[in-house]
Amino acid sequence: MTALTPAPQGGTAAGSDRPVELRMRVDWPGFVLEVDLALPGRGVTALFGHSGSGKTTLLRCIAGLERQGRGRLAFQGEVWQDSARRIFVPTHRRPLGYVFQEASLFPHLSVQKNLDYGRKRVGTEPSVSLAQAVELLGIGHLLGRLPARLSGGERQRVAIARALATSPRLLLMDEPLAALDLKRKAEILPYLERLHAELDIPVFYVSHSPDEVARLADHVVLLAEGRAVASGGLQETLARLDLPLAFSEDAGVVIAAVVATHDDNYHLSRLDFPGGNVVVARRREPIGTRLRVRVHARDVSLALERATGTSIANLLPAQVTEIADADTPAHVLVRLDAGGTPLLARITRRSLDQLGVARGKALWAQIKAVALLSD
Amino acid sequence: MLDDLHPALSHADWAAVWLTLRLASVTTVILMFVGTPIAWWLARTRSRLKAVVGAVVALPLVLPPTVLGFYLLVTMGPFGPVGRFTQWLGIGLLPFTFPGLVVASVFYSLPFVVQPIQNAFEAIGERPLEVAATLRAGPWDRFFTVVLPLATPGFITAAILGFAHTVGEFGVVLMIGGNIPEQTRVVSVAIYDHVEALEYAEAHVLAAGMLVFSFVVLLTLYSRNNKVWK
Numbered sequence: 001m002t003a004l005t006p007a008p009q010g011g012t013a014a015g016s017d018r019p020v021e022l023r024m025r026v027d028w029p030g031f032v033l034e035v036d037l038a039l040p041g042r043g044v045t046a047l048f049g050h051s052g053s054g055k056t057t058l059l060r061c062i063a064g065l066e067r068q069g070r071g072r073l074a075f076q077g078e079v080w081q082d083s084a085r086r087i088f089v090p091t092h093r094r095p096l097g098y099v100f101q102e103a104s105l106f107p108h109l110s111v112q113k114n115l116d117y118g119r120k121r122v123g124t125e126p127s128v129s130l131a132q133a134v135e136l137l138g139i140g141h142l143l144g145r146l147p148a149r150l151s152g153g154e155r156q157r158v159a160i161a162r163a164l165a166t167s168p169r170l171l172l173m174d175e176p177l178a179a180l181d182l183k184r185k186a187e188i189l190p191y192l193e194r195l196h197a198e199l200d201i202p203v204f205y206v207s208h209s210p211d212e213v214a215r216l217a218d219h220v221v222l223l224a225e226g227r228a229v230a231s232g233g234l235q236e237t238l239a240r241l242d243l244p245l246a247f248s249e250d251a252g253v254v255i256a257a258v259v260a261t262h263d264d265n266y267h268l269s270r271l272d273f274p275g276g277n278v279v280v281a282r283r284r285e286p287i288g289t290r291l292r293v294r295v296h297a298r299d300v301s302l303a304l305e306r307a308t309g310t311s312i313a314n315l316l317p318a319q320v321t322e323i324a325d326a327d328t329p330a331h332v333l334v335r336l337d338a339g340g341t342p343l344l345a346r347i348t349r350r351s352l353d354q355l356g357v358a359r360g361k362a363l364w365a366q367i368k369a370v371a372l373l374s375d
Numbered sequence: 376m377l378d379d380l381h382p383a384l385s386h387a388d389w390a391a392v393w394l395t396l397r398l399a400s401v402t403t404v405i406l407m408f409v410g411t412p413i414a415w416w417l418a419r420t421r422s423r424l425k426a427v428v429g430a431v432v433a434l435p436l437v438l439p440p441t442v443l444g445f446y447l448l449v450t451m452g453p454f455g456p457v458g459r460f461t462q463w464l465g466i467g468l469l470p471f472t473f474p475g476l477v478v479a480s481v482f483y484s485l486p487f488v489v490q491p492i493q494n495a496f497e498a499i500g501e502r503p504l505e506v507a508a509t510l511r512a513g514p515w516d517r518f519f520t521v522v523l524p525l526a527t528p529g530f531i532t533a534a535i536l537g538f539a540h541t542v543g544e545f546g547v548v549l550m551i552g553g554n555i556p557e558q559t560r561v562v563s564v565a566i567y568d569h570v571e572a573l574e575y576a577e578a579h580v581l582a583a584g585m586l587v588f589s590f591v592v593l594l595t596l597y598s599r600n601n602k603v604w605k
Contacts, residue, residue, distance in 0.1 A: 065509075092508045100505075106507075118511055118512075121510060
């Protein structure tokens with residue numbers, strides 16, 4: 001399956017290339033979290049892992065909500081915590097926004113007053129205007145209501161706007177969609193993508209959903225049992241075969257593509273990326289729009305020659321870079337380089353032997369029928 | 376005159392009613408200030424002392440009022456530590472005075488104020504405070520803008536119970552306050568006096584008044600709708 005989502009446009013002003021340095025250890029009975037990371041000061045960083053992997057605890061340490069954490073945390077050169085020097089900046093003095101899994105609006109305050117709560121406590125002139133936050137999350141018509149009169153999705157949008165209204169220099173989001181059903185998720189995801197595209201605030205986003213990570217993240221930290229097993233750019237990290245990520249049902253890559261042409265006869269659009277292109281059902285986005293294409297390993301098959309007489313439209317010349325065991329003994333995962341764009345293919349071990357697939361071999365990757373995740 | 380309108384209530388009885396209301400009001404106000412930090416601590420602490428403090432606060436619920444009154448009398452008396460201290464301060468001794476009654480009432484009604492507030496604090500949980508902290512609110516700010524508004528029903532319950540329970544005390548007052556008109560002679564003591572003197576009509580008026588008052592208070596309490604924000 002190939003999934004398409006609009007890609008972030010990249011911000012301009014506030015974000016910094018100075019990394020967030022995070023060295024943290026939390027010792028609890030039966031659970032130890034220990035990480036030493038340098039995270040990007042711009043874009044969306046996904047803290048990704050199963051429940052119990054420590055991702056929420058890590059986010060709470062960054063916010064200063066977990067006092068048991070020991071270590072050092074510096075954000076864009078400002079030290080927020082340094083246990084060795086007994087420095088601990090309390091949460092309310094850290095210029096961050098936090099969106100919890102449940103919206104956690106103040107029940108006694110109207111939407112407007114919820115938004116005002118953080119905003120009026122920020123001393124400096126905010127870089128995100130309240131009107132901008134309200135517009136971005138589409139909550140203008142809800143301002144007079146009490147939280148009890150909102151739907152789950154509306155509440156979470158208000159919570160996001162409330163965090164944004166403080167003009168945070170770092171936005172922390174703890175599975176903001178996890179408590180919502182599929183329909184509500186679909187309702188909020190476009191707002192998160194807009195946020196990413198229109199505001200230049202670094203976001204740390206906790207998630208256990210590969211789909212959300214593929215749609216939103218630029219950088220991925222993979223957490224397992226309290227350790228960071230990988231930290232890197234989205235494309236490289238998803239295409240790594242040595243990570244547990246590769247063994248999931250959802251193994252696959254994300255390709256950053258650009259809408260190149262529309263074919264109105266056949267209702268198709270061509271998306272270009274370094275190393276090739278894919279043809280998908282007609283997109284509404286204008287030519288030049290950047291889109292993310294998600295290609296699952298299970299939707300990529302291999303051929304020794306350019307196939308003719310096939311309905312598969314998307315064929316890419318590629319070279320095998322790595323072969324690894326998959327989650328079942330019947331399958332292997334093949335990592336390919338399609339002119340600079342990494343791809344994963346999940347094929348049977350028998351096909352591997354019959355085709356003589358080996359590292360360095362040049363062949364054709366066939367991307368099967370296209371499905372759209374968002375529209 | 377009030378006495379003409381209510382012939383069954385003598386001037387002394389009216390004084391007892393007034394004194395009772397004054398005692399209950401002063402006690403309630405003090406208890407709200409004393410009880411809130413205790414309730415906050417009990418609701419938040421992970422200290423092992425929590426059980427001990429909680430039990431001490433709850434003692435008046437189970438102790439005979441005479442026990443509480445007896446020990447208060449001893450501590451505040453001329454040879455007790457509190458008594459020596461008040462004498463050293465130059466304010467004399469507290470037993471058989473209105474301030475003495477207030478001190479005794481504060482102890483006696485403490486659990487009735489602490490427990491509803493503590494329950495309200497516990498019901499709020501950590502989350503709204505964490506949210507407020509991420510929205511730049513400091514600890515005091517969080518308390519006044521989040522905790523107080525969210526715990527308001529608990530505070531109202533606490534004030535009503537504290538007031539009503541103080542109005543209804545008898546044993547402690549008798550031990551600490553004695554029976555000095557306009558000083559320590561509250562309604563419950565006045566009723567006792569009337570019965571002792573076989574003045575049943577007067578006792579009836581005061582007793583019926585207490586009955587109606589208590590019923591109305593409890594009725595108010597139980598019919599209040601706590602779901603204010605729905």
